[in-house]
Amino acid sequence: MLDKVKDLRGFKLRALDGWIGSVSEFYFDDQFWTIRYLVVDTGSWLEERAILISPYAVTSVNRNEKTVSVNLTRRRIESGPTLESHNPVSRRFEESCFSHYGWPSYRDGPFAWGSFLLADQALKHRHHSHKNESGEDPALQSTRDVMGHHIQAKDGEIGHVEDFVFEDRSWTIRYIIVAMRNWWPGSQVLISPLWIGNIDWMGAKVNVDLSRDAIRTSPVYAEDALVVRDYETRLHDHYDREGYWNDEMAGAGQIE
Numbered sequence: 001m002l003d004k005v006k007d008l009r010g011f012k013l014r015a016l017d018g019w020i021g022s023v024s025e026f027y028f029d030d031q032f033w034t035i036r037y038l039v040v041d042t043g044s045w046l047e048e049r050a051i052l053i054s055p056y057a058v059t060s061v062n063r064n065e066k067t068v069s070v071n072l073t074r075r076r077i078e079s080g081p082t083l084e085s086h087n088p089v090s091r092r093f094e095e096s097c098f099s100h101y102g103w104p105s106y107r108d109g110p111f112a113w114g115s116f117l118l119a120d121q122a123l124k125h126r127h128h129s130h131k132n133e134s135g136e137d138p139a140l141q142s143t144r145d146v147m148g149h150h151i152q153a154k155d156g157e158i159g160h161v162e163d164f165v166f167e168d169r170s171w172t173i174r175y176i177i178v179a180m181r182n183w184w185p186g187s188q189v190l191i192s193p194l195w196i197g198n199i200d201w202m203g204a205k206v207n208v209d210l211s212r213d214a215i216r217t218s219p220v221y222a223e224d225a226l227v228v229r230d231y232e233t234r235l236h237d238h239y240d241r242e243g244y245w246n247d248e249m250a251g252a253g254q255i256e
Contacts, residue, residue, distance in 0.1 A: 002166070002227040003063075005025075009023060013040050013067075014069040015076075021051065022040065023040060024040065024050070026038055028140065028143060029139070029140055032112040035166055037055075039051075057070040080097065094107075148160055151176075151178050151215075152206065154212075155211055158215050161176055162188060165190065176193065177189075178190070190235060192244070195208055195241065196208050
């Protein structure tokens with residue numbers, strides 16, 4: 001199922017033995033476009049610090065009850081590594097999380113979730129390793145920080161990042177929701193990360209390999225609507241792009 005990042009904000013986190021905070025945002029990598037951590041706001045007992053939970057620990061997401069359940073106890077979470085507010089996620093911090101919780105490292109191997117085929121590999125053919133063009137490990141980006149970044153088409157600016165749509169089996173971000181209210185009031189469209197040329201993180205700009213007119217005339221995304229396969233097919237047909245679901249590796253695995 002495809003969900004919006006904003007829709008899961010505020011969902012309560014259910015540990016094996018009780019409640020422990022709520023989901024405040026997410027961190028994703030800028031290479032595979034996969035969510036790596038849920039950021040948990042624990043409230044007053046852990047002021048100015050946050051807990052990061054890997055999708056590896058998530059056992060279910062209940063949209064009716066607005067809860068996320070994990071296979072961890074409160075004590076395990078409370079004794080785990082915590083991140084100071086607004087600090088970047090360092091490699092050392094991640095290693096401490098892997099060690100404390102026993103999570104495998106997604107960085108080890110060529111696939112989106114490491115050495116094993118655990119997740120949808122639709123981006124595999126574009127990204128062959130965990131090194132970016134500069135030869136460095138990919139950075140983790142905050143979904144909250146990226147919202148608002150400008151969308152730069154081949155022939156000019158058109159809208160900004162409003163939200164993200166991700167698949168809850170593999171936690172892969174499938175689309176960016178682009179708001180175009182300054183150009184066409186009320187209009188929103190979806191753009192796949194596969195159609196992004198590059199991103200200027202410092203300049204807060206997402207460069208896409210599409211024209212303004214192509215984006216403007218693409219199938220409109222209705223706010224609060226579910227992203228269904230019929231809409232996805234029309235969207236990909238509009239851009240003459242192959243659907244990620246047709247990839248030979250797509251759907252071959254998921255986080256278990």
